[in-house]
Amino acid sequence: MLPLTQHLVGGLLALALFPGFAAAQDLRFFSIGTGGTGATYYPLGGAIANAISNPPGSRPCDEGGSCGVPGLIAISQSSRGSIDNIDGIKSGLFNSGFVQSDVAYWAYTGTGPFTGQTPAEDLRAIAALYPEHIQLIARKDADIGSVRDLRGKRVSLDERGSGSYVNAIEILRAYGLSETDVDVHFLKSAPASDAIIAGDLDAFFITSGYPTNAIIELTSRAPITLVPIDGAEAEAIAEEFGFYSVDTVPAESYSGIYATETLAVGAQWVTSAAVDDDLVYEITKALWNDQTRKLLDVGHAKGTMVTLETALDGIAIPLHLGAERFYREVRTRE
Structure with missing residues (x-):
């Protein structure tokens, strides 16, 4: 072919x-x-x-x-x-x-x-x-263990024309945050990964099927974590909007990354x-x-x-x- x-x-x-x-x-x-x-x-x-x-x-x-x-x-x-x-x-x-x-x-x-x-x-x-999963990737040294820790951080919500951006805004809202609470950037996954490596960004959202190519490449070039989107907030989103479901990105979907709870859409x-x-x-x-x-x-x-x-x-x-x-x-x- x-x-x-x-x-x-x-x-x-x-x-x-x-x-x-x-x-x-x-x-x-x-x-x-x-x-x-x-x-x-x-x-x-x-x-x-x-x-x-x-x-x-x-x-x-x-x-x-x-x-x-x-x-x-x-x-x-x-x-x-x-x-x-x-x-x-x-x-x-x-x-x-x-x-x-x-x-x-x-x-x-x-x-x-x-x-x-x-x-x-x-x-x-x-x-x-x-199914595609909402993935929140953070620099390992950025001290981001939950969505609430994004306050004051440099965070890419993806471009405004993307579904990832819509999901990111909804998730921030569920955890009591908004765009004004973060130093917001609007980057696709590849430039966001480059910004993480350069130390110019602390975290970024992407809604995508795992394993995502840009994140695979990123794990080989910089220490990162996959931040959980879980708890009562995630369950409330799934209950409010039937097209969301609570799911898990399995361990080792990316090298060295543990199983991580998050939300998924189709x-x-x-x-x-x-x-x-x-x-x-x-x-x-x-x-x-x-x-x-x-x-x-x-x-x-x-x-x-x-x-x-x-x-x-x-x-x-x-x-x-x-x-x-x-x-x-x-x-x-x-």
Whole structure:
């Protein structure tokens, strides 16, 4: 299977050299808004984009070639995260995007961080992907043992267009803090890690599937701790908002880090109701074929948790009609 960039180049080359052939193949592009390059959305988005692509000129699936949607070139695009991806879908910048379950619900209902905005009533789900955990990383010598210890510290809440930022604000509030109580920064995980190493930052939030690449790299370059988000405050958040759950980042998810209690939300792949039903049906079908299963299992560690059995877990917005048709057929076959 070719890397995504090679798929894209190959498809564009086919367009340039054989425009009539490309047109006959009904070439289509399909973008997936993901997240920062140091987190989980971006590499997983690349794996899924690769799996569902099948550019003109590809070898047949049964000969070791592409098993995606004929004529489709899917593109994984980095972004600021969940809220940015919602805005991208609404504006037409992205055809689809990875979004936290809480952010999807808030956008669809016009609540939470979308209060005052027109509800995104055209937002539709393709699949639930995997649970992602709110991780609070701190320099080991910053004397941060709980969320309350962030008061007066230099803390990155992630970028404002991210789901991580929304989660960080909610968690600070639950523990009696706000943005004004910390020296706030707005960095993605990779630059936040660099700032930790340089001694310019004390802690940062990221909502991402563990193990997160940027944190793996950070543990090899600086002594850090994973700060628990637990106790009555965490339980109150989970009780107030049904899309949160109390969970644990297991020991040794990162080298030298103990098991740590925290909160989790679901990662979901969403799109717009305006996207063609037949196209989304074929994309959903390609997502769950046997070849995609192989790519997910050998890709990012979270890929093994992306399963058909959990594809509808925690979805609180309507399914896209194309995806709904695929899942209905699966149930009928069972």
